[in-house]
Amino acid sequence: MRIIIVGAGLEGVVSAWYLARDGHDVTVLERREGPALETSFANGGQVSVSHPEPWANPRAPGQILRWLGREDAPLLFRMPAEWARWRWGMAFLRECTPGRTRRNTEAIAHLAAYSLTCLKLLRGEAQLDYDAERRGVLHLFFDRHEFARAPERAAELTRCGLHASVVTRNQCIELEPALSACAGRLMGGLHGQDDESGDAHLFTERLAKRLAAGSVRFQYSTAVSAIRESKGKVAGVVLADPNGVFSEIEADAVVVCAGPWSNQLLAPLGERLPIYPVKGYSVTLPIVDEKRAPHVSLTDETRRIVCSRLGDRLRVAGTAELNGFDMAANPARTAGLLKWVEAHFPGATDTSASENWNGLRPATPNNLPVIGATRTRGLWLNTGHGTLGWTLACGSGAALADLIAGRTPQISGFPFKAAG
Numbered sequence: 465m466r467i468i469i470v471g472a473g474l475e476g477v478v479s480a481w482y483l484a485r486d487g488h489d490v491t492v493l494e495r496r497e498g499p500a501l502e503t504s505f506a507n508g509g510q511v512s513v514s515h516p517e518p519w520a521n522p523r524a525p526g527q528i529l530r531w532l533g534r535e536d537a538p539l540l541f542r543m544p545a546e547w548a549r550w551r552w553g554m555a556f557l558r559e560c561t562p563g564r565t566r567r568n569t570e571a572i573a574h575l576a577a578y579s580l581t582c583l584k585l586l587r588g589e590a591q592l593d594y595d596a597e598r599r600g601v602l603h604l605f606f607d608r609h610e611f612a613r614a615p616e617r618a619a620e621l622t623r624c625g626l627h628a629s630v631v632t633r634n635q636c637i638e639l640e641p642a643l644s645a646c647a648g649r650l651m652g653g654l655h656g657q658d659d660e661s662g663d664a665h666l667f668t669e670r671l672a673k674r675l676a677a678g679s680v681r682f683q684y685s686t687a688v689s690a691i692r693e694s695k696g697k698v699a700g701v702v703l704a705d706p707n708g709v710f711s712e713i714e715a716d717a718v719v720v721c722a723g724p725w726s727n728q729l730l731a732p733l734g735e736r737l738p739i740y741p742v743k744g745y746s747v748t749l750p751i752v753d754e755k756r757a758p759h760v761s762l763t764d765e766t767r768r769i770v771c772s773r774l775g776d777r778l779r780v781a782g783t784a785e786l787n788g789f790d791m792a793a794n795p796a797r798t799a800g801l802l803k804w805v806e807a808h809f810p811g812a813t814d815t816s817a818s819e820n821w822n823g824l825r826p827a828t829p830n831n832l833p834v835i836g837a838t839r840t841r842g843l844w845l846n847t848g849h850g851t852l853g854w855t856l857a858c859g860s861g862a863a864l865a866d867l868i869a870g871r872t873p874q875i876s877g878f879p880f881k882a883a884g
């Protein structure tokens with residue numbers, strides 16, 4: 465089958481891997497000059513199977529109210545809001561009930577665990593090196609009340625077949641000696657032993673190169689302006705060059721992996737996904753003192769900040785801001801991340817040489833991605849991965865290929881549909 469994939473982020477390139485393995489004739493169209501230059505460029509680096517609970521949970525409404533008006537708040541709903549933001553916000557609140565949180569957490573946990581298995585197989589087969597660390601993710605609790613919930617979270621992960629254990633402050637430091645600088649404030653941790661970390665951009669870039677050396681065609685600087693449909697079936701895509709000249713490519717199937725921009729292509733076909741762009745920030749810092757810098761990937765559960773070792777660099781990422789497609793950097797957010805690094809790992813990095821970035825997460829209200837068919841025959845979706853696009857990429861791509869081939873994905877819950 466001739467398949468066009470729109471978007472060469474994590475989801476698009478990984479989908480290309482699995483579809484090419486099935487023998488399809490795959491073309492990836494990407495409007496940027498290379499792969500993974502948007503949301504997949506500088507994320508937190510965590511393959512975080514141990515964090516399946518979505519932002520939408522029973523504690524979220526209270527937390528968001530407390531954070532209102534704070535420029536450095538972990539989650540910021542900026543006002544005034546357009547209708548799409550309100551609609552997404554209301555759907556988010558509906559997902560905060562205990563029942564829905566449990567259901568969403570379980571679905572994400574199963575996909576994440578499957579995805580990790582797929583990642584291990586893929587990297588072995590493709591021989592990819594992407595500054596990976598396989599030391600788990602250590603969730604840090606600086607708040608007594610949040611740490612009190614750690615046993616419950618560990619039990620939930622165990623129920624989903626994952627390995628996680630509650631660890632004391634001293635055990636945290638045994639696992640990651642660089643934490644001794646902030647040990648005084650630490651209550652304890654939760655160690656997700658299955659987790660990993662690595663550079664998602666490097667992974668995507670190297671995988672794309674590997675695929676391009678084989679049978680997959682990549683066309684960069686190529687924006688898809690529309691998906692063409694005839695009698696309820698996909699016929700191909702329309703491209704527009706910078707001079708406004710239109711051309712067409714025919715296809716038997718089109719897979720939309722356009723991240724937060726997916727709706728722009730789907731709306732003319734009558735499809736609306738509950739995806740809203742949620743802006744996040746990261747800083748990437750050169751390590752100047754090895755002994756003070758962490759190797760284990762960390763999640764600060766109180767500040768919602770993650771930190772991953774990527775070779776000789778430290779990536780620190782976090783925060784969420786709902787403000788449409790606005791990509792302007794908010795200096796307070798970058799400053800908050802840099803302050804966090806200095807407070808927890810003083811002297812470990814050169815903060816003056818920080819590479820600052822922000823990107824838009826393709827977020828659904830319940831953090832479930834949208835993977836599967838649409839009402840238009842031959843039009844497929846693999847998008848809406850929100851906070852977990854790196855963690856879920858390989859499982860999502862493998863499941864998509866299964867669905868397109870008419871096989872049953874090796875994980876329950878398909879087709880995946882986000883609420884909203």
Ligand SMILES: Cc1cc2nc3c(=O)[nH]c(=O)nc-3n(C[C@H](O)[C@H](O)[C@H](O)COP(=O)(O)OP(=O)(O)OC[C@H]3O[C@@H](n4cnc5c(N)ncnc54)[C@H](O)[C@@H]3O)c2cc1C
Nearest residue numbers: 471473474475495503504508510688723744852853854855
């Ligand atoms: C600050 C931050 C930290 C994060 N940390 C983590 C983490 O630690 N672990 C984790 O699992 N996830 C994390 N994520 C989430 C993860 O990065 C995303 O879920 C993932 O990158 C989404 O990948 P994607 O392929 O869907 O989107 P993208 O990477 O944005 O790819 C979509 C591509 O489609 C292209 N495109 C769009 N429209 C068109 C068009 N019309 N024609 C052609 N091309 C088009 C775009 O140019 C883009 O390249 C984080 C995200 C952020 C912002």
